[in-house]
Amino acid sequence: MDLPPVIPELGGDPLLDRLAGFLKERKIVESGTLIVLAAATLHAVAARNFRRVDHWEVLPGGWLPPPVPGKGTEAGEPVGNLIEALEGGGWKSVGKARSFSAKLSDQSGCRVDFTVRRVHRERRHALTLELWGNWTPESVKDIEGSVKTRLPIAQSTMTKFQYA
Numbered sequence: 001m002d003l004p005p006v007i008p009e010l011g012g013d014p015l016l017d018r019l020a021g022f023l024k025e026r027k028i029v030e031s032g033t034l035i036v037l038a039a040a041t042l043h044a045v046a047a048r049n050f051r052r053v054d055h056w057e058v059l060p061g062g063w064l065p066p067p068v069p070g071k072g073t074e075a076g077e078p079v080g081n082l083i084e085a086l087e088g089g090g091w092k093s094v095g096k097a098r099s100f101s102a103k104l105s106d107q108s109g110c111r112v113d114f115t116v117r118r119v120h121r122e123r124r125h126a127l128t129l130e131l132w133g134n135w136t137p138e139s140v141k142d143i144e145g146s147v148k149t150r151l152p153i154a155q156s157t158m159t160k161f162q163y164a
Helices: 014-025 032-046 078-094 137-150
Strands: 052-059 099-105 111-119 124-132
Touching: 014 032, 014 078, 032 078, 032 099, 032 111, 032 124, 032 137, 052 078, 124 137
Parallel strands: none
Antiparallel strands: 052 099, 099 111, 111 124
């Protein structure tokens, strides 16, 4: 998915507003948009029940502290887990990040892997979603629709699929 070079509206979501405030406090400007886009994507996939964060990292920078299951006020909410990871020192690796990757799973054995990355020459961002497990055409459209309601999508292309 190609994203236009605009910052998405956060829509008044308390967690996303809290994240934006945290990024401003730490003066994370250049990578701030990247993290806001990553948080919006986390929010979108969580809306489709992909709430368990199996892994996440920024490049360059490496892994972010993993969420502690059942800990915190927003336990089970990936955006809340991201805020806790950043507040716990993960923000230091985010300042120079060019991409954010995460792997999230649901309770049925399906997984969503995504990467949000800056496309430097074009001064925009791109989002790649990889869906693993048993998916129907309807569930693929559901996840795509969830992302589209939270992020401005300029263009979306399915590049590969395989049926079992």
